[in-house]
Amino acid sequence: MKRILKITGAVLGSLLLVLGLFCAYVAITGVPTYDQPNIPKISVELTPERVARGEVIAQIQCMECHADKNNRLTGKYMSEVPAVFGKLYSKNITQDKEKGIGNWTDGELVYFLRTGVRRDGTFAPVMPQFPNMADEDLKSVIAWLRSDRFPVQATSEEPQASELSFVSKLLSHTLMKPLPYPQTFVAMPDSADPIALGKYTADAIGDCYACHSGDMLDQDKVHPEQSKGYYGGGIEMVGENGEPIITANLTFDEETGIARKYTKEQFIKAVKMGVRPDGSILRQPMAPKIGLTDQEVGAIYEYLKTVPKVKNNIVQKSAEVQLAENK
Numbered sequence: 001m002k003r004i005l006k007i008t009g010a011v012l013g014s015l016l017l018v019l020g021l022f023c024a025y026v027a028i029t030g031v032p033t034y035d036q037p038n039i040p041k042i043s044v045e046l047t048p049e050r051v052a053r054g055e056v057i058a059q060i061q062c063m064e065c066h067a068d069k070n071n072r073l074t075g076k077y078m079s080e081v082p083a084v085f086g087k088l089y090s091k092n093i094t095q096d097k098e099k100g101i102g103n104w105t106d107g108e109l110v111y112f113l114r115t116g117v118r119r120d121g122t123f124a125p126v127m128p129q130f131p132n133m134a135d136e137d138l139k140s141v142i143a144w145l146r147s148d149r150f151p152v153q154a155t156s157e158e159p160q161a162s163e164l165s166f167v168s169k170l171l172s173h174t175l176m177k178p179l180p181y182p183q184t185f186v187a188m189p190d191s192a193d194p195i196a197l198g199k200y201t202a203d204a205i206g207d208c209y210a211c212h213s214g215d216m217l218d219q220d221k222v223h224p225e226q227s228k229g230y231y232g233g234g235i236e237m238v239g240e241n242g243e244p245i246i247t248a249n250l251t252f253d254e255e256t257g258i259a260r261k262y263t264k265e266q267f268i269k270a271v272k273m274g275v276r277p278d279g280s281i282l283r284q285p286m287a288p289k290i291g292l293t294d295q296e297v298g299a300i301y302e303y304l305k306t307v308p309k310v311k312n313n314i315v316q317k318s319a320e321v322q323l324a325e326n327k
């Protein structure tokens with residue numbers, strides 16, 4: 001008996017030691033750096049169509065996290081990120097050669113947006129990766145970044161560097177990691193097929209599942225539909241005034257899903273204009289997605305009908321109740 005205890009003790013002790021060493025390693029090294037990647041040779045031709053399409057994607061993605069108060073992509077403090085992750089700042093992605101991305105090649109941008117890894121091998125946690133965005137749409141984003149549009153004009157301001165918490169550093173060694181660069185061409189969805197168009201718009205362009213699934217971290221970026229609680233909602237986010245806001249259950253579950261309460265037209269209005277059927281306004285971080293077409297948002301609605309129903313009753317406290325409770 002004594003012997004067993006001794007052995008168990010020794011095993012536990014060495015496990016703790018290994019764990020301790022790993023934590024010390026994480027604390028010292030911070031976010032891991034990878035081998036310098038093989039950057040693909042890509043040269044994006046600027047066409048008016050691409051710039052226009054890139055602008056739509058930028059409005060629902062890049063602008064959300066990189067635009068300052070003047071609507072320029074100089075980067076900003078990301079107040080909606082819960083405090084456990086530290087103080088996070090995005091970066092200047094204007095055409096400025098020193099502070100922005102003026103010196104990045106098209107290939108470097110594509111590689112980074114797919115994988116999260118920069119040309120020097122450093123990894124950017126929190127910045128979303130876009131493994132399923134069609135090659136053509138990625139090119140459109142890059143065409144827009146290179147265009148004469150106001151938000152991307154060279155500006156030399158820059159936010160301070162992020163102060164990542166230990167939790168974020170630990171996550172960058174475990175759950176938040178670089179994605180592999182796709183080996184094959186990623187095609188646009190068939191726009192005549194609402195289910196395909198809806199899945200693409202929601203998962204590959206809109207990143208809707210990233211906020212509307214069951215867990216902010218336990219997600220499968222390459223196969224979003226395998227994410228925990230896919231479209232069942234329940235992630236607690238931080239609103240504009242620091243109040244908690246819980247993401248909605250977008251599945252068609254009879255009792256707890258919200259989608260069945262909406263007609264397709266009402267759903268389109270909510271997503272594009274940020275207004276619910278009863279007239280109430282959707283709060284940040286649910287931003288109106290004006291640039292998406294009615295066809296695209298209607299297709300998301302059709303796609304959500306096919307998603308496995310999740311029973312998850314989201315009780316949203318009104319801002320007044322929350323304020324009263326915090327007093």
Ligand code: HEC
Pocket residue numbers: 057058061062063064065066088089090091092093099100101112118123124125126127128141162
């Ligand atoms: C959810 C917020 C978020 C969204 C959406 C987002 N980014 Fe970022 N991005 C960040 C953060 C945070 C960083 C900084 C990461 C770091 O400090 O390592 C970053 C870094 C970058 C960088 C690296 C800049 C540098 O100097 O190292 C580029 C390029 C970039 N983003 C481009 C984009 C583009 C293009 C889009 C739209 C398709 C986009 N981002 C959407 C949050 C976001």
Ligand code: HEC
Pocket residue numbers: 201202206207208209210211212237245246247248250258267270271276281282283284285286287289300316
């Ligand atoms: C950055 C996180 C985030 C992203 C991305 C996001 N949502 Fe939301 N969404 C929220 C939050 C938070 C709420 C709750 C807002 C509130 O209660 O005021 C919400 C609410 C909604 C609602 C209203 C639900 C209700 O209570 O009636 C709909 C519909 C919706 N989202 C659809 C979408 C669609 C479609 C997409 C993708 C195109 C999307 N959302 C992307 C965070 C997000």
